[in-house]
Ligand SMILES: Nc1ncnc2c1ncn2[C@@H]1O[C@H](COP(=O)(O)OP(=O)(O)O)[C@@H](O)[C@H]1O
C-alpha cells in the first residue's frame with residue numbers, strides 16, 4: 001500500500017555540520033519522485049533521513065518533521081526499526097549478502113527478522129518478489145547459488161527483490177543505476193515504472209534523462225558553496241522542471257551551466 | 260602530446276624496434292657464479308681447516324659481488340641494482356629459514372626415537388628408567404587448552420563485538436588500551452596472577468588444572484580480541500546498512516549478517532590464538548604443577564601437561580638420563596605437531612567458511 005510523505009522544515013546534521021537545511025516537500029503516493037542536483041548537495045542525506053537510516057551514523061541527527069500518512073516518523077514513540085520495515089531502500093552499489101544464496105537473499109527480510117513462515121509460503125514470496133524485480137526468469141534455475149555470482153545489474157535487481165519482499169509502503173533508491181551498464185539501467189527503469197503501481201518511489205539520480213523518463217515529480221537540490229548546507233531549490237512536476245523551471249539555478253543545472 | 264603505436268615495420272627488419280633492447284646475462288649466469296663462489300669459498304675456508312659454515316658465508320659473499328659486477332658490466336646499473344637487492348633478499352630469507360630447518364631437523368631426529376605406541380598410551384606411573392609415556396601430559400594439555408578456549412573465546416569475541424559494533428567514546432578507548440596492555444603481559448606474570456587468585460580463594464598449596472586454564476586465558480583473551488576486531492572491521496558497512504534497511508534490529512544484524520560474514524576469519528583467529536598458548540610452560544609450571552599419573556579432572560589437583568612434562572624430563576632426569584632426554588624430545592615433537600595441526604585447521608577453516616563469490 002503506497003503512502004504519502006510530508007516533510008516540513010527538515011534540517012539534517014552530521015554532528016555540528018548542517019548538511020541539509022529547510023526542506024519542505026510532499027511526496028505523492030503511487031508515483032516516482034526524482035531528486036537531482038550536484039554532488040555533495042545532500043540528496044543521499046535527505047533520502048536516508050526519510051527511513052531513519054541517517055541516524056545510524058554516530059553524531060548524525062535530524063530536526064523537523066516527516067509525516068507518513070498522518071504518522072510522525074520522528075515521533076518520540078516511534079521505533080526506527082519499524083519505520084525501516086515500512087520504507088525500504090536500495091543502495092547505489094548492489095550489496096547482496098555474500099553468505100546467502102539468491103533465494104536466502106530475497107527471503108532475508110523475513111529470515112533475519114525470524115518470522116516463521118511455511119516453506120511453501122517462502123517459496124511463493126521469493127518467486128513473487130523475483131518476478132516483481134524482473135529477475136525470476138534469469139535465476140529460477142540457480143536459486144541456491146550465491147547472490148554474488150550474478151552480474152552487477154542482476155545483483156541490483158536482486159537487491160530490489162529483497163527490498164520489495166518485505167512489502168514496504170515506500171521504496172527509496174539512491175542512484176540505483178549509477179554502477180550499471182545502459183541495458184541493465186533500462187531494465188531497472190522499466191521495473192520502476194511497474195513498481196510505482198504499488199509503491200511510492202523516491203529516486204536519487206545523476207542522470208537527468210533518467211529523471212525525465214521515469215518520474216512524475218522532480219526536486220532540485222543545490223548548495224551555495226562548500227561548507228554551506230544543501231537546500232531543496234525547486235520542486236515541481238518533471239515536465240515543468242525540464243521545460244520551464246521557476247528557478248534560474250535549476251535551469252542552469254539542467255542545461256549544464258555551472259559555477 | 261600523444262603517443263601513437265607505430266605499425267610493425269616490415270621494410271627494414273634490421274632497424275631497431277620501438278623497444279630498446281639491452282644485452283642480458285645468460286639465464287644460468289647467476290647460479291653459475293654462485294656455485295663458483297661456493298667453490299672459492301671452500302678453498303678459502305680450507306686454508307684455515309675446512310669449515311662448512313665458513314664456506315657458505317664466503318661463497319655467498321663472493322657470489323653476490325660477482326653477480327653484481329657481471330651484471331653491471333653487461334646489463335647496466337639498473338639491472339645490476341635489481342640483482343644485488345634480489346641477492347640480499349634471498350640471503351636474508353635463507354638466514355631466517357636456517358633456525359627453522361635446524362630446529363625441525365633436531366627435534367625430529369631426537370624425538371622420533373620414542374615416538375611409539377607406549378608414548379601415547381602410558382603415563383609415567385612407576386617409571387624410573389626406560390619406557391613410560393606422556394598420555395597423561397597429552398590429555399592434560401588438551402583439556403587445559405580446551406578449557407582456556409572455553410573461557411577466552413566468548414569473552415574475547417564479545418569484547419571484539421562491543422568494540423567494533425557498539426563501543427564509542429571513553430569506555431571503548433579504555434578497553435582498547437587495556438587489551439593492548441594485556442597483550443604485553445609476560446606469561447609468568449599471568450601464571451602468578453592465577454596462582455595468587457586461587458591461593459586467595461582456596462588457601463595455600465592449591466593446584467588445579469583450571470588454574471592453568473585461567474592463566475592461559477589471560478594470555479589468550481587479548482589475542483582473540485585483537486584478531487576478531489580486525490576481522491569484524493573488514494565486514495563492509497554496506498551489509499550492515501542493507502540489513503538495517505530491511506527493518507532488522509541491530510543485534511540481529513550482528514548475529515545473522517556480520518558474524519556469518521566474518522566466520523572464516525574468526526575461526527582462523529581463534530585457532531591461532533589456541534596455537535599461541537598451547538606451548539606455554541611457565542604459567543602452567545606455577546599453577547598446575549606435574550604428576551606422573553593420569554588426572555583428567557581439571558578441578559581436582561595437579562595435572563600433567565606436555566611443556567611442563569618436557570621441562571621436568573629434561574631438568575630432573577633420574578639415573579637413566581638418556582631415557583628421560585628421549586622422552587623430553589618426543590614431548591617437544593608432539594607439541595610441535597599439535598601446533599602445526601592447529602595451523603592447518605586454521606587454514607582449512609578460512610578455506611571452507613569464506614563467503615563464496617564464485618561465478
Ligand atoms: N558520513 C558523513 N559524515 C559527515 N559528513 C557527511 C557524511 N556523508 C555526507 N556528508 C556531507 O554531507 C553533505 C551531503 O552529502 P551527500 O548527501 O552524500 O550528497 P549527495 O548524495 O547529494 O552527493 C556533503 O557535504 C558531505 O560532505
Ligand SMILES: [Mg+2]
Pocket residue numbers: 043044045
Ligand atoms: Mg549521494
